[in-house]
Structures are given as C-alpha cells and as structure tokens.
Amino acid sequence: MSRRRYFFLLSGIYETLPRAELKAVLEVLDPDYRLIEESSRIVVAETFEKVAREVVYRTAYTKLVGEFLLKCKTDENAILKSVKNIDPEELAGSEIKSIAVRGIRLNGVKLRKLELEASIGEHILNTLPRLRVDLEKPDLTIIFISEPELTFIGKLLEVKPKHFFDERVAGKRPFSLPSTMQPDFSRAMVNLARVGIGGRILDPFAGACGIMIEALLLGYEVYGVELKDWIALGGLKNLKRYVHGREFMIVGDARKPMFREKLFNAIVTDPPYGRSTTIPDRSIKNLLTEFFEVAVELLVNQGKIVLAIPSELDLSDLIAGSGLRIRESHLARVHKSLTRRVVVLES
Ligand SMILES: C[S@@+](CC[C@H](N)C(=O)[O-])C[C@H]1O[C@@H](n2cnc3c(N)ncnc32)[C@H](O)[C@@H]1O
16 A cells, blocks of 8 residues: 555644644654645645545544545646546546546636536546436546636545534533533644544533543543532533443543543533633632643643633733743634634644
8 A cells, every 4th residue: 555645624723723633633643744745724635545535534624525636726727738648547446337527616706607617527527428417426527626726636536525524513512501612623632632533632621521522432441530529420421311321421620630640632622711611619720820831741742732721812921931832823713702822832
C-alpha cells in the first residue's frame, strides 16, 4: 500500500478550526503524512487511502475527500482542457461501469456548474463509450471543487453523511444544560488533543458530557469529573444513551487531585465561564490557575490540554510558571454575543 494525494473539503463554519482539526487527525492516523498545500477550505495531503477515508468520519468539520488528480485555474475552458489531458484509463479503471460528475463552487465562484458538469461527462463518455451516466448510484463520481483562483479535480471517495451529528445535538439528548456544547464542536476539540487510538482522556468539567460522548465514540478511554451531583447524574444519562457500558463519571472538584500522576494523555474541557454556568467561587481566572496546577501533574509528558474559553480571556498570565505553553489557538463565533477561543496547551 502506498501513499497518494487526496484533497479534503472543509466546512466554512469557522476560519481556522476545521483545518487544524483535519491536520490533527491526519497526524494521529498517519504521523508521516505529507501536507502538500492548503487554502481556506481545501487541504491536499499525501497519505494512505484508508486514512483519507477514515478522516471524513473522525473529524467534525471535513465534509468530503477525493483522490487528487489535478488542479488548474478556475476557468471553464481551463478545467475542461485539464480533464481532457487525463489518461482515460487513469480516470476510470475497467471495473467502473457508471459515472457522475459533480461540481462545488466556493466563495462566490461564478462558473456555470451544470454546463461544466455536463461537458466533462460528455467528454468522458466519448473517450470511454463503455461507461454510462448514473446520477443516483454511480460507481465513480468525478468531482471538481472551484475556489476563486484554483480548481481541484479528482475522484470522490467519501462524503460525510448529511445528518452525522443529528442524533446527539444538545436538544435531542436525554439531559441538557444551557451551557452544553454541540457534538461537532466537542469532537473537533477532542481531535485537537491528538491522542493515539485507545489513549486516555479526562474532562474535569464534564457537565452534560458532550465532550466525553464524542471522545468515547472516537475510541478513547474517558473519565469525567463534575462538581454538581444533579448535573453528573444528567451527564450519566447521556453517556448511557450513546456509549452504554463505558461511563466513568466522578462527582468532585476539578481543582482537587483525585487521580494518579501522568494518568491521562490529554484533558479536553469546557470550564464554566459565568453566563449560564455557575463559577463556584471567585473568578474563572482563579479557577483555571488552580486547575492548571493539578492538570499538569495528571498529564503524560507532552500531554495536551484543549480548552474552550471566552475569546476575551488571556491565558498567558494564567499559565505562567505552570510548565504549559500555548501550542495553537482558534476563534469560533458561536452566536452574536459568544465567541469562543479553543486553545491547545502542551505540557
Ligand atoms: C460549561 S459546563 C460544561 C459543559 C459540557 N462541556 C457539556 O457539553 O455539557 C461546565 C461545568 O463545570 C462544572 N463545574 C464548575 N466548577 C467545577 C469544579 N470546580 N469542578 C468540577 N466541575 C465544575 C459546572 O457545574 C458545569 O456543569
């Protein structure tokens, strides 16, 4: 099995988080993967096909993956000419009986999508007359994704199913808190922790367990701590619903050590920050400073802490002297009055 080039289409919901998540997952599944190029919504990387396909299901914000064939200027003639230069047998091997062509335009690209899809399809059928068009269930979909400057062309491999997170969105869980985090955001945070499959993760401010559920579904061993027993019981209900049999929830205070040293590969959490969650005493700053002291002891060397905090909170003072450093940071506008910052700290 050898590495090939694949292109990934990212969700446009946040500016940097989807790309960072994708790269983190590639790092975990194939540490020697090679990043070829990246733009705001497209990443091209060299990896194994199995990894490229799996990435679409592990990430929250990667919409699809295709095997990369070529890129060209975003211009109808240039795209058609490039497709004509592809060796027809490379395009569709003998096992392929039916094809479809699909185009995606990003960031206001104006080209005539339907016409271009039809022209590409016509060209392929002309050069490989044994093929037929099947828009419902083709053996192969040729896809072009056009950004204002460049168009990427390839063979579509996987698309994230439309309702991937629907079953677990906050309103549908048996127990919900106003502060609950949605499953896609929770999953992206877990992925940023770059924990190898089977590793151990802690959420010390577990709440309704949104983060824990995604981490468990990704195959990690996960422990949760929650200060309030009624919330811990609610969280437990959610865990039982989605990941039955793997629920480890402790009622306790995240600032008090309760695990042995170096037990966790990562801590992924969404600490309370005023608004709808209660901060037990003083301010979030004091809470976090005390928590970091405990957290550093719990992590393996180079273990990560992935935190969601209000965008205006500056962590640099709080981690001074803790042995932690900020590895990356992403802004995510949740709604008009809430922008979160996701920070990855490394010990
Ligand atoms: C923002 S919520 C977490 C939401 C969670 N990510 C979810 O998806 O539901 C923060 C939680 O931390 C809990 N909490 C506050 N102080 C704590 C402490 N010192 N130790 C443990 N949990 C605490 C709160 O009761 C609240 O449920």
